[in-house]
Amino acid sequence: MKWTPQDIETYLNAKEYVDTAVIPLFSVSMGDDMKQSAAALEFINLLTGYLERQFTGRLILFPPFTYLNSKNEEVILSDLKDWEASLVKEEIHHIFYITSDIDWRDREKDLNGTLIWLPAIPLEHMNDSQKVAIIDSQVKQLLGLFTQKWHESE
Template sequence: MKWIPQEVETYLNAKEYVDTAVIPVYSLSFGEEMKQSAAAFEFISLLTGYLEKQFTGRILLFPPFTYLKSDNMENVIDELIKWENVVLQSEFKHLLYITSELDWRMYENRVGGSLIWLPSLPLGNMSEPQKVEVIESQVKQLLSIFTQKWSING
């Protein structure tokens, strides 16, 4: 389910079945890194959109957690932990962050949710069918990660 009124209403009526919160994590960069930042955004946006379709009724796809690449990471982590605390108090059993930001791998032990890092694949020059094929391939790989997380924690 997506973070839109109709689907949030469905979530509110079926909380016992929707046990997983997915939060995309992006950084914004400007100047020379702007294009790379936009490519990572496109990749993670498409990927989480496809994940949401695969697991409709099991996950709620939250709006992205977005920060400036130039921000102090300690402050960024503190802000993400605020999100995390609120989400986990809202009866979600599982919290998964999805990002292509390599820096997060150094901090994954600081957050309570599971961090899934994927290298961003450049989709910019691909046709729509090619993008779909690449994203679907990535989602298939993530299916096993999701089912593993669910089997470990119920």
């Protein structure tokens, strides 16, 4: 389910079936890294969108958790932990973070959710069918991870 009024209404009516959240993590940088940051956003957006289509009925795709790259790491982490805490309160037990920001690899141990780090593939010069093929193959590899996590908890 996406973060739209219709989908959220479906969620509210079928809460017992939805136990997974996908939260994209975006770092916003200024200056030299700006373009890289934009490329990462495009990639992660397409990827999470496609992932949502595969698992519409069991997960909610949250609006991205966005932070300024230069911000204090402790603050970013504690903000995200607040999200985590409120999700668990809503009976959402599986949390997946999807990001291209490598800094999260060091913070992963402090998070309860599963971190999926993917290097951003620059999509700007590709045509649509190439994009779809790449995203499709990436998502296929992630599907297994999701179903595995769900199986573990049963």
